[in-house]
Amino acid sequence: MTDNELCEKLKKGNIGAFNELVARYKTRVINTCYRFMLNREDAEDLAQEVFISAFQSIHSFRQDAQLSTWIYRIAVSKSLDEIKKRNRKKRISAVGRMLKLEDVISYLAGGSKPDKQLESSEKMVAIMAALNMLPDNQRVAFTLSKIDGYSNPEIAAIMETTTDAVESLIKRAKQKLQADLEQRLRGY
Amino acid sequence: MEHNNLNERARKAISDFESIGPLETGAEWEQNLMAKLAQQHRRQPVIDRPAAYFAAVVICFLLLNFTLIFEAVKPAKPGRKEIMKEVAGQLLINPASVNY
Numbered sequence: 001m002t003d004n005e006l007c008e009k010l011k012k013g014n015i016g017a018f019n020e021l022v023a024r025y026k027t028r029v030i031n032t033c034y035r036f037m038l039n040r041e042d043a044e045d046l047a048q049e050v051f052i053s054a055f056q057s058i059h060s061f062r063q064d065a066q067l068s069t070w071i072y073r074i075a076v077s078k079s080l081d082e083i084k085k086r087n088r089k090k091r092i093s094a095v096g097r098m099l100k101l102e103d104v105i106s107y108l109a110g111g112s113k114p115d116k117q118l119e120s121s122e123k124m125v126a127i128m129a130a131l132n133m134l135p136d137n138q139r140v141a142f143t144l145s146k147i148d149g150y151s152n153p154e155i156a157a158i159m160e161t162t163t164d165a166v167e168s169l170i171k172r173a174k175q176k177l178q179a180d181l182e183q184r185l186r187g188y
Numbered sequence: 189m190e191h192n193n194l195n196e197r198a199r200k201a202i203s204d205f206e207s208i209g210p211l212e213t214g215a216e217w218e219q220n221l222m223a224k225l226a227q228q229h230r231r232q233p234v235i236d237r238p239a240a241y242f243a244a245v246v247i248c249f250l251l252l253n254f255t256l257i258f259e260a261v262k263p264a265k266p267g268r269k270e271i272m273k274e275v276a277g278q279l280l281i282n283p284a285s286v287n288y
Binding site: 030031056174177185 | 194195197198199201202204205206208210211212213217218220221224225228
């Protein structure tokens with residue numbers, strides 16, 4: 001079944017087509033979310049949200065892009081939204097800590113931490129902090145470029161920009177990360 | 189020397205990030221996904237929203253009409269002038285009511 005046929009069936013609310021969609025794209029969607037969240041459970045939950053959201057909004061898909069690109073774009077935007085939500089929570093919980101509002105903090109600390117395995121590495125902690133400091137477009141381009149199978153033209157399609165712009169974003173992200181990491185690793 | 193060391197550690201950190209292995213999911217993940225989808229589907233309102241708004245407007249319009257009709261049909265209460273006239277008439281017609 002081609003993506004267009006799949007899309008037509010999805011628009012009719014066909015559950016079989018939904019299963020096919022999941023089977024085709026689940027690995028890459030989950031791994032995309034994982035690269036952003038760095039936590040398995042969060043990535044799996046987010047990936048489920050991506051598929052549900054895709055199924056519910058399939059009518060808004062105009063088919064001028066590939067179905068895969070559209071789904072990966074949803075995965076990226078959901079991941080960024082989730083990161084922003086968590087950063088907001090962190091800021092609020094920092095205020096709570098200052099005011100000694102322990103209950104507020106424990107409630108807001110619902111945002112889970114990176115995988116234990118990743119967290120154990122001092123470098124991983126530093127890189128996560130450094131990634132958080134990157135502008136969204138650099139972070140997306142750099143992160144996607146590290147996932148197997150995403151070529152620069154594909155990243156460009158997901159980000160709705162040009163391949164040259166993607167290359168430049170990845171280059172700048174790397175330079176910034178390198179400089180930021182050197183600063184951070186000085187403390188370790 | 190120290191800068192070179194830091195540079196190397198930063199490079200290693202980036203390469204560690206690059207080498208995070210791909211995640212694999214089992215059947216349980218798909219089952220959860222289908223359960224979530226079914227739950228979302230149940231949550232969707234059965235009533236068509238525009239139709240519900242239209243029905244609410246029609247009901248309000250009818251209620252307003254009934255109120256206006258009721259007000260128009262209801263017998264009017266006698267005004268102050270009418271009451272005074274009636275009292276005065278009674279006083280004139282019935283001398284017994286005059287208190288000497």
